Amino acid sequence: MALVPFPGSKSAARYVDPDDDPDLAGEDDGAGGKMSFLDHLDELRKRLIWAIGAVGAGFIIALVFIDRIFGFIMKPLAATLPPGGKMIYTEPTEAFMLQLKVAALAGLLFAAPAVMLQLWLFIAPGLYKREKRMALPFVVSSSVLFLAGAAFNHYAVFPIAFAFLGSFRTSYMEFLPRISPVFSLYAQLALAFGLIFQMPVLVFTLARLGLVTAGFLWRNTKYAILIIFIISAVVTPTSDVVTQTLMAAPMIVLYAVSIIIAAVFGKKRRARGDDDAAD
Numbered sequence: 001m002a003l004v005p006f007p008g009s010k011s012a013a014r015y016v017d018p019d020d021d022p023d024l025a026g027e028d029d030g031a032g033g034k035m036s037f038l039d040h041l042d043e044l045r046k047r048l049i050w051a052i053g054a055v056g057a058g059f060i061i062a063l064v065f066i067d068r069i070f071g072f073i074m075k076p077l078a079a080t081l082p083p084g085g086k087m088i089y090t091e092p093t094e095a096f097m098l099q100l101k102v103a104a105l106a107g108l109l110f111a112a113p114a115v116m117l118q119l120w121l122f123i124a125p126g127l128y129k130r131e132k133r134m135a136l137p138f139v140v141s142s143s144v145l146f147l148a149g150a151a152f153n154h155y156a157v158f159p160i161a162f163a164f165l166g167s168f169r170t171s172y173m174e175f176l177p178r179i180s181p182v183f184s185l186y187a188q189l190a191l192a193f194g195l196i197f198q199m200p201v202l203v204f205t206l207a208r209l210g211l212v213t214a215g216f217l218w219r220n221t222k223y224a225i226l227i228i229f230i231i232s233a234v235v236t237p238t239s240d241v242v243t244q245t246l247m248a249a250p251m252i253v254l255y256a257v258s259i260i261i262a263a264v265f266g267k268k269r270r271a272r273g274d275d276d277a278a279d
Contacts, residue, residue: 043125047118054114058107066099069106076154077182080163087179094180105187109150112194113143134208142201149197150190152250157193158186161243188237189247196251203258207266214263217255224255 062069077087089095108115116139124132162182169175206212217224232248 043122047122051111051115051118054111054118055104055107058110059103060107061110062103062106066103070099070102073102073154073183073186076159077162077186080159080166081177082175085175087177087182089179094178098179098183101183101187105190108191109147112146113139116142116146131208134205138201138205141204142198145197145201146194149193149195152197153186153190153193157243157246158189161189161238161240161246164242165238165240185237189243192235192247193250196247197254199251199254200258200261204261204265207262210266212262213266214259217259217262221255221259225252228252228255 074087078085081087089098119142120135120138124135162185166175166177203212203217207214228251229244229248232244232251236244236247238244
């Protein structure tokens with residue numbers, strides 16, 4: 001017997017015989033068997049070691065190409081400065097540490113597929129065999145969307161936000177940005193957008209597991225928009241409304257995409273749950 005949630009039923013979950021469910025037929029109750037708390041901690045430790053090792057390898061690769069990567073990141077920043085303007089550094093080790101930070105960020109982006117794979121391997125033991133087939137789509141889509149979020153920040157969000165924040169110069173003030181805080185802002189936004197762009201993957205997974213439906217997401221759209229603006233206000237490193245709006249807008253679009261994803265991939269399970277409720 002397997003404890004399976006049915007969205008359409010009054011009870012939160014019911015016991016279902018896998019032989020009576022074509023989606024669960026021939027599958028074990030808990031694909032990975034029972035694991036103790038210490039087993040879970042040991043598995044988490046193993047996955048973290050592999051993920052950190054992958055990021056370390058990406059960091060070393062990034063150091064080899066650090067000049068090209070540094071120029072790629074700084075180009076859109078320099079384009080927002082006045083003609084002939086440059087960013088400054090004021091401490092002897094600041095420029096050196098900056099290159100290490102750039103390599104660390106690039107290494108994380110390079111290692112995104114390996115990190116997502118380790119995340120999947122950590123949660124896979126609790127899934128059915130049918131659900132484990134989602135491994136490749138999960139790793140590929142989450143990695144692509146993470147990189148897409150970082151690219152969206154690089155090409156769209158950060159240049160606009162940086163130009164806005166640097167537009168308040170007057171005859172009494174000159175904008176001389178330090179490179180370290182500027183890159184810190186860039187890196188924080190890149191990681192934030194990388195995580196935000198995981199929303200479709202999260203909804204796809206929950207829809208396939210029967211935990212959310214398109215109807216539920218649609219009915220709660222107004223609350224979702226409110227939560228999105230709260231999240232953008234908390235996550236955005238700056239307090240200006242422009243940057244917060246630039247973060248909230250793609251989240252709303254991704255939420256709309258997620259509703260479509262839930263309708264397409266959660267339809268079968270939702271229909272079965274409705275039939276059970278009707279009976």
